Amino acid sequence: MRYVIIGAGPAGVTAAETLRGEDPNGEIILVGEEPEPPYSRMAIPYLLVEKIGEAGTYLRKQDDFYRSRAIELVQQRVTALDTAAQGLSLADGSTLAYDRLLIATGATPVRPPIDGIDSPQVSTCWTLADARRIVESAQPGSEVVLMGAGFIGCIILEALAMREVKLTVVEMGDRMVPRMMNDKAGNLIKQWCINKGVQVLTSAQVTAIRAPQAAANNGGGLMGGIKKLFGGGENAAEPAGKVTVELKSGEKIAADLVISATGVRSNLAFLQGSGIDTEQGIKVDRQLRTSADNVWAAGDVAQGRDFSTGDYQVQAIQPTSVEHGKIAALNMAGASVEHRGSINMNVLDTLGLISSSFGLWMGVEDGDSVERYWPEAFRYICLQFRGDVLVGASCVGMTQHIGVLRGLIQTETPLGAWKQKLMEDPTRVMEAYLASAQGATLVGSRA
Amino acid sequence: MLKSLHIDPGKCTGCKQCEMACSYEHEQSFNPSLSRIKVFDFHEQGRFVPYTCTQCTEAWCLQACPVDAISANESLGAKVVSADLCVGCKVCTIACPFGTISYNPRSGVVSKCDLCDGSPKCAEACPTGAITFVDASATGLDKMRQWAQKTDTAAG
Ligand SMILES: Cc1cc2nc3c(=O)[nH]c(=O)nc-3n(C[C@H](O)[C@H](O)[C@H](O)COP(=O)(O)OP(=O)(O)OC[C@H]3O[C@@H](n4cnc5c(N)ncnc54)[C@H](O)[C@@H]3O)c2cc1C
Numbered sequence: 001m002r003y004v005i006i007g008a009g010p011a012g013v014t015a016a017e018t019l020r021g022e023d024p025n026g027e028i029i030l031v032g033e034e035p036e037p038p039y040s041r042m043a044i045p046y047l048l049v050e051k052i053g054e055a056g057t058y059l060r061k062q063d064d065f066y067r068s069r070a071i072e073l074v075q076q077r078v079t080a081l082d083t084a085a086q087g088l089s090l091a092d093g094s095t096l097a098y099d100r101l102l103i104a105t106g107a108t109p110v111r112p113p114i115d116g117i118d119s120p121q122v123s124t125c126w127t128l129a130d131a132r133r134i135v136e137s138a139q140p141g142s143e144v145v146l147m148g149a150g151f152i153g154c155i156i157l158e159a160l161a162m163r164e165v166k167l168t169v170v171e172m173g174d175r176m177v178p179r180m181m182n183d184k185a186g187n188l189i190k191q192w193c194i195n196k197g198v199q200v201l202t203s204a205q206v207t208a209i210r211a212p213q214a215a216a217n218n219g220g221g222l223m224g225g226i227k228k229l230f231g232g233g234e235n236a237a238e239p240a241g242k243v244t245v246e247l248k249s250g251e252k253i254a255a256d257l258v259i260s261a262t263g264v265r266s267n268l269a270f271l272q273g274s275g276i277d278t279e280q281g282i283k284v285d286r287q288l289r290t291s292a293d294n295v296w297a298a299g300d301v302a303q304g305r306d307f308s309t310g311d312y313q314v315q316a317i318q319p320t321s322v323e324h325g326k327i328a329a330l331n332m333a334g335a336s337v338e339h340r341g342s343i344n345m346n347v348l349d350t351l352g353l354i355s356s357s358f359g360l361w362m363g364v365e366d367g368d369s370v371e372r373y374w375p376e377a378f379r380y381i382c383l384q385f386r387g388d389v390l391v392g393a394s395c396v397g398m399t400q401h402i403g404v405l406r407g408l409i410q411t412e413t414p415l416g417a418w419k420q421k422l423m424e425d426p427t428r429v430m431e432a433y434l435a436s437a438q439g440a441t442l443v444g445s446r447a
Numbered sequence: 448m449l450k451s452l453h454i455d456p457g458k459c460t461g462c463k464q465c466e467m468a469c470s471y472e473h474e475q476s477f478n479p480s481l482s483r484i485k486v487f488d489f490h491e492q493g494r495f496v497p498y499t500c501t502q503c504t505e506a507w508c509l510q511a512c513p514v515d516a517i518s519a520n521e522s523l524g525a526k527v528v529s530a531d532l533c534v535g536c537k538v539c540t541i542a543c544p545f546g547t548i549s550y551n552p553r554s555g556v557v558s559k560c561d562l563c564d565g566s567p568k569c570a571e572a573c574p575t576g577a578i579t580f581v582d583a584s585a586t587g588l589d590k591m592r593q594w595a596q597k598t599d600t601a602a603g
Contacts, residue, residue, distance in 0.1 A: 040513035040514055042513040042514075042536055042538070043514050043534050043536070046534035046535070051534060051555070052514075052534055056534065057514065058514070058515070059513065059514070059515060060515050061514075061532060318511065318513050318538055319510075319538060319542050322510055323510075326510070345541050346541070347537040347541045349535075349537065352552065354552075356537075356540075358541065399537075399540070399549055399552070400546075400549045401546035401547070402540055402541060402546060403507075403541055403545060403546035403547070403548065404544070404546035405541075405546075406542065406543075407543075407545055411544070430487060430546065431487055431489060433546065434489075434496050434498060
């Protein structure tokens with residue numbers, strides 16, 4: 001049996017490891033296009049602040065992890081998939097046949113259609129190669145514009161601020177992390193960042209990024225164009241000079257570096273002509289199987305089941321990628337394991353203010369919700385219920401035992417009398433958990 | 448023989464010696480807020496419930512870790528955080544459905560119960576036998592259930 005996995009991120013590596021656990025004799029080939037050993041994108045912010053070196057980002061730390069498990073690593077870009085012949089085409093012109101295939105190619109940041117987005121001063125923050133470029137340009141005192149204050153943008157924000165750059169964040173939404181936090185919480189984070197010296201512009205939009213010369217004579221990208229023609233672009237050794245970032249409001253901001261973090265899109269391009277069903281990501285069933293025989297998908301590329309809604313969507317988060325990788329691998333090895341769905345959840349540290357959100361944090365129709373807000377203390381908690389079951393939560397400024405929010409949501413524990421107590425004081429969630437999930441009658445019988 | 452922490456909330460008086468011992472062992476300071484075992488106070492009933500990691504077999508924290516910083520110490524039966532490898536991303540703190548791994552802003556890494564290398568200081572410090580370190584024949588989940596039952600009877 002030959003298992004081939006495309007993509008050496010957390011989904012792919014977890015799958016390879018799980019496959020080996022299930023099938024001691026099968027051949028396992030892990031194909032990834034990036035030159036480094038399999039690493040974790042999530043660790044990049046900590047590389048940027050020099051908390052770790054590049055090796056600190058590696059998904060597995062044991063030197064012989066792959067060799068000792070007979071997992072063959074192949075550094076190649078997959079360019080096409082032929083599901084009828086059960087084979088892959090690789091960038092070097094060779095082909096690779098599979099018996100069972102896992103697609104775990106992840107996602108890539110979208111490039112917003114903005115004039116000047118291809119300037120050498122603009123970078124994404126997605127790969128180790130990006131990280132090296134950012135380390136070079138984001139020096140203390142450099143002027144940096146961060147486009148996007150979504151979840152990933154906010155994580156990068158902290159790393160950039162800690163590099164002591166002069167940072168301006170431009171977010172289209174009316175608050176920070178608009179898809180993770182509500183108005184109050186998102187604005188609390190914004191205020192905190194402003195207090196820490198970061199300029200945060202919400203409801204703001206970058207309309208153009210002007211090359212140095214073009215900006216100087218105020219228009220016509222001629223010089224910029226010429227510079228590019230003569231190879232002054234991408235890897236120019238000389239500092240490329242400051243670009244001018246133009247906002248819809250008319251405001252102009254000078255920048256040594258612009259980081260684009262305006263969302264991601266599943267890597268589906270190489271699937272063209274493969275017949276595999278895709279929407280936002282690859283469509284999968286509850287066993288993470290795609291529409292093609294012997295092909296599974298996992299991670300940021302897969303449109304997997306959401307625990308809370310039962311809908312299929314790309315969550316693009318680490319824990320979900322790992323869950324997918326594991327379940328897909330079990331099924332590839334012949335087990336029959338159904339995915340109950342992953343909980344959409346995030347935890348974020350913006351310059352020391354920690355926030356988290358779980359499941360249906362925005363609430364459900366006919367549900368109940370409770371929130372408490374201490375703006376001076378930068379604390380916030382919001383719980384969402386359907387009946388007496390917790391279905392979503394978000395908090396700011398809370399770090400202890402927050403995992404029980406996931407526990408309560410995922411176990412769908414009936415809270416009974418504790419629902420009312422939480423409606424009165426949502427901070428008692430740990431007690432509610434101990435009483436309901438650990439020994440329901442301890443308090444229930446007395447309440 | 449693997450051993451595990453056994454908690455009998457019925458015997459807990461809420462003295463918090465366990466929290467003191469834990470924080471001293473791991474953080475070299477008597478600071479209950481840094482303890483990996485926590486005594487919850489059900490003040491309405493005048494009851495106390497000590498709570499910490501059960502070293503569950505699913506190891507949600509370990510699975511979620513993006514940098515291989517949490518490992519299973521097989522001989523001890525503990526899931527252990529390597530402070531050197533942990534980057535402080537906190538994903539484990541939302542992944543653990545028991546809420547028993549938390550971020551410590553002081554150290555910049557997460558912390559959880561590691562069974563003190565086989566001689567848990569909380570159990571040593573407990574004056575009433577509410578926390579003991581006993582042979583573990585049960586899985587993490589069974590332990591949880593036992594614990595739940597214990598809590599039940601204690602409440603009766
Ligand atoms: C800066 C940053 C911070 C983040 N922080 C968090 C966080 O705090 N919490 C969280 O939950 N998530 C976070 N994420 C998201 C998280 O990293 C992703 O959800 C996760 O990496 C997805 O794993 P994956 O294996 O599906 O894809 P990826 O990690 O993207 O791996 C995909 C792999 O496929 C390879 N590949 C792609 N196309 C091809 C091809 N055609 N041929 C060969 N190989 C190919 C890629 O090179 C890569 O190795 C962060 C991401 C970034 C960039």
